[in-house]
Amino acid sequence: MNPGKLQDDFMQRREPMESTLSSSRADSSLAGPFGHRSEQSSIPHRFMTPQSMARTISALSNANARGGDGFIRRPNPRYFHSRRIRKDQIVKPWTKDPKDPKEKWVTIIPLIGLFVGLCIAAFIIWDGIRSVVNHQYCMVLDEDWSQGFRSDIWQAEIQVGGFGNGEFEMTTDSPENLFVENGHLFLKATLQDESRITTNNVLDIGPTGSGTCTSTGAAKCIAATNTTAGNASIVPPVLSARVNTKASSRIKYGRVEVLARLPKGDWLWPAIWMLPAHDTYGPWPASGEIDIVESRGNNHTYQQGGDNIVSSALHWGPDGHNDMWWRTYHKRTARHTTYSDGFNLFAVEWSREYLFTYVNNRLMQVLYTPFREPMWERGRFPYSNANGTTTLSDPWGHTGRANTPFDHEFYLVLNLAVGGTNGWFEDGKSGKPWLDTSPNAPKDFWQSREVWYPTWTQPYLEVKSVRIQQQCDGDEELGEYYEGI
16 A cells, blocks of 8 residues: 555544544633533543542632632631530520529438438447446466466366366376476477386376375276286376466456467367366356367368367356257367467456457457356256256256356366367267277277377477456446446
């Protein structure tokens, strides 16, 4: 094909396109740079902004349609509006409308209620403080062992009879079992001389023997070992100590405080307690017994509670078979410690109206017993004894006092017992190596010493101080102090 002809044809086709483009530009110039696209030529241009985008740009642009011979500026659109309320815009209708006179009671009534409540609370507190009994006490004994063991104050009991509980110890006044060291009194348990148990012999501390027995009767002063086949009797397998203040310090109503550390060791039985100075109402327990604190040397895993638990009780009844101690018994558990880890204050406060024991302070009570009704009525005793042969009678009613038999003089006892057959250590609990009903109980206990003796890491009751005070703020017999309340 002729090249010249091709060029002529191309030029002829270009001229109409350029004329059309010129016409479109002219029309576009009349509408302004951002004019509405409906006024422009309908012929699309490949460099033209799309119609939808043009509208967006038009909305965001600060330029306006041209009018006359220039551009007219319109106010800028406000895209942020503050919502902060000015002080002059705050509406306070309550300042404009008149107040209702009744509205003040909405405030007054609660204030009156609050005031009345405070008055009632103050009265309750005042009445409680007023009713707290704070007796006056006269010091009877203040013992700190600075003068050693004073035999004129403390009587060491020497016996082999088990003290009515089937205990396995012999109490002595030996320096190994009873001594003062570093200003503290120690009542320590030790093993009996093995030769006294493995060979036939008689231990006689009565009038026919050494004469050191502080009690009377062969059962309390004589013991023997018999190795004959079929005979299991042995002398007490353990030595320990027991002391009292019967001859020196006795009180009727008052307060007793003993600062002591309890022992560690299986089957050890420490006790701080009080016995009547006289059998005024008959033999035990008719004349009463006050157990300030008792415990067990076993550790906390012992099922009945070991050295982490202390208990208090009152013993009372017309005879030993009708002891109603369980009606006046309670115990307390140490938290995160034991009573053998350090010293604790074990105390009793006793008056005609009440008796309570506590540990360390009066708020930490163990046992509280108010004497509101006669003890005979409290006991709900049966008509007769267990076999029906004897009618039970009230040994206390003739006094006319509700606290009888706890209305006469008592003295203090400190002792460390070992074992026993009275049920303090229940059969079948935590590997107990003897049975209470067995005649061989002491021997069975002795033969298992390889098990329990290693646990005796602290086999003593350590006493730091003792304070015995007599209530002396009035006629305690007549209770005049309480009649004035």
